[in-house]
Amino acid sequence: MSSIHLDARHPLATKEGWSSFVGTAHPQPPQMLSGSDRERMDELERELYDEARQDYHSSLLLVATPDIRKVLHTGQKLIVNNRGKQLGRRGLLVSGGSGTGKSTSITHLGRRFQLDFERRNPGIPDRIPVVYIVIPPDADPKALAGEMAVFLGLPVGRHDSPQALAHAVAAVMRRAGTRLVLVDEIHRLDLSTKKGKDASDQLKYFFDSISATFVYSGLDLEETNLFSGVRGRQIAGRFIPVTTGPFSYHTIAAKNDWKKLVATMEQSLRLHRHTPGTLIDWAPYLHARTGGMIGSLDQLIYEAANDAISDGTEKITKAHLEAVILDIAAGNQYDPRRKPLS
DSSP states (O other): OOOOOOOTTSOTTSHHHHHHHHHOOOOOOOOOOOHHHHHTOOHHHHHHHHHHHHHHHHHOOOOOOHHHHHHHHHHHHHHHHHTTOSSSOOEEEEEEOTTSSHHHHHHHHHHHHHHHHHHHSTTOTTOOOEEEEEOOTTOOHHHHHHHHHHHHTOOOOTTOOHHHHHHHHHHHHHHTTOOEEEEEOGGGOOTTSHHHHHHHHHHHHHHHHSOSEEEEEEEOGGGSSTTOHHHHHHHHHHEEEEEEOOOOOSSHHHHHHHHHHHHHHHHTOOOSSOOTTHHHHTHHHHHHHHTTOHHHHHHHHHHHHHHHHHTTOOSOOHHHHHHOOOOHHHHHHOOTTSOOOO
């Protein structure tokens, strides 16, 4: 799945990495040169020109699908409704399959909120309006609080108790005016285990202690133990669910939505000989190859485009698309002998 390039020393789940993500403008398309200008290039100039176009394709953000727009709309309404509330706040729970835009949607909800906050509140130092963490595997309370501490830039000592670390984290977030907390990979919390229950209690402590909107995102949460027992019922009673999924291709409206998505991606291509509308004509095949998963479509089109630059054809062909190796889920559902829906 494509994303903005971040400094490898600062992952997204750090204050520096998040600031880089928020502050990075949408990639600007490189200028397309005429045939005569390209002919005058030496080998190095041509190589740099091609690399610039390939980097642009690789850095393009996923197009906003109806599901992603729903996450953004619902999240923004919750932030407004939660404003100033300590009690009675509601969170957002985003669930769906891999490659359906869950992380993309919640991080862009956070990016949009922070940009709006900074526009309304210029020149306020030491504010951290958004915190983004990824649940580590087999997380316990200290590991969970530690992830938040890492984002905030707080030191974590080997002998720090989970309670002391959690109190320190909550105090910093209150002082820094945190208003949105994004928790990704929430499916890693298994409420059938003691660790999972304790980690869930830690999250509830943060929810109760910080006047912020909490957003959880994870894989197919209905199939996990996240809603089991008393703790699961608390989560179900406090969070508004939004489900992301693959595009269907069984109604005229669904087919038109898919074609609009393909057309948007095709319009972004920086290829010299590609005929506009080619990919729209192949929309049924593209859906069959990807199973309607936006992450797989993103990889399929932009990887094929970069291959077309590398081999000099400068247009996407069926051969380019067939040569792209997609994720296992997309590959398993695709049967090349089955005729795509028209």
